[in-house]
Amino acid sequence: MKNSTKISALLITYNEINHIEAVIKNISFADEIVVVDSISTDGTLEKLAEFKNVTTIKRKFKNFADQRNFALKQASHDWVLFIDADERLTDKLKTEIITTVNNPTDVAAFMVKRLYYFKKKRIRFSGFQTDTTYRLFKKNKVKYIEDKIVHEMPEIDGKSGILKHNMLHYCFDSAAHYKAKMEHYASLKALELYKKGKKPNAFHFIFRPFYKFVVNYVFRLGFLDGKAGFQICYLSAYGVYYRYKELKKLNDSSKI
Incomplete structure (x- = not known):
């Protein structure tokens, strides 16, 4: 499907050499990819330099909310896809994201349900079965709450929605x-x-x-x-x- 409405894909990273190549390829449909890296030491920065379609910014880490808000300011387009290095979009979710941003909507931010994997094993319970997180939103409608420095929460100016298809989360190696x-x-x-x-x-x-x-x-x-x-x-x-x-x-x- 042709994407006529431009999307900025954003990541904040630190020592993600095991994931960085796969996630960049996974979001290559985005019109720009911006990575804010907390000065990785494991080869992540060197791997990012190989991708000509990626803008990498080195910035010292203060906390998650601060880093995400900084990354938001780097986005050139109105629609933002925020993804972590250990997350992957399925083909169905990619299609749904493109369809969503190319159709009129009064929803400011969309949540996505994540399916967890531990050492490649699907985790169906253990407290993760209801996990959803904001991943797609209009840039000028979202700001991460500064004093919520971990498990950061976005403040949404407008309606929220939830996408139908799931995201894969390979969070624990x-x-x-x-x-x-x-x-x-x-x-x-x-x-x-x-x-x-x-x-x-x-x-x-x-x-x-x-x-x-x-x-x-x-x-x-x-x-x-x-x-x-x-x-x-x-x-x-x-x-x-x-x-x-x-x-x-x-x-x-x-x-x-």
Whole structure:
């Protein structure tokens, strides 16, 4: 299908050598591709330099909301497709995106449901079965909330919609990879809580991680995902514990 309405595809990256080539090829239908890279050290920048249709900007990482808002400002076209390096669009989703932007709509932003994969295994439960995220929107109708520095949320000026077809999310290459991600997100979340004056206590260290595990593994059926489900639910709970461990460090250091 011919795309007469131009689309800007945006990515923020850091050390994505395992994904970068595949994702760039996956979004090659876009009229421009802009990558804001947090100064990768694993060969991501060198691989990006091989693509003549990609504009790469090196920028120090502050937090996810800040990086995404910066990337938004680099887009030349009214419609923006924001994608992470470990996400892939199916052919049906690509066609739906092109059809959507080429037809009149009063919807400012569209969400997409993501299908999760852990070490190439489809994860159907473990808390991921209802995951949706904003990925397609009109550039001048969206801004990421600055004080929401992790699991960043866009502020939408207008109506929201949801696309029919799913996106694939190859988010965890290994248990060690997932653990590193959880620690990174937890550190940022701890900083967010610290700025709000929050202080951890025994409830946060004991009950919150336990609750997270039980909800995802039992009530959200993580046990049906087998060994991978247990690993994911355990590491999600570990991420909660790590968040409050980092928050305690921040509060303790402020007393010195």
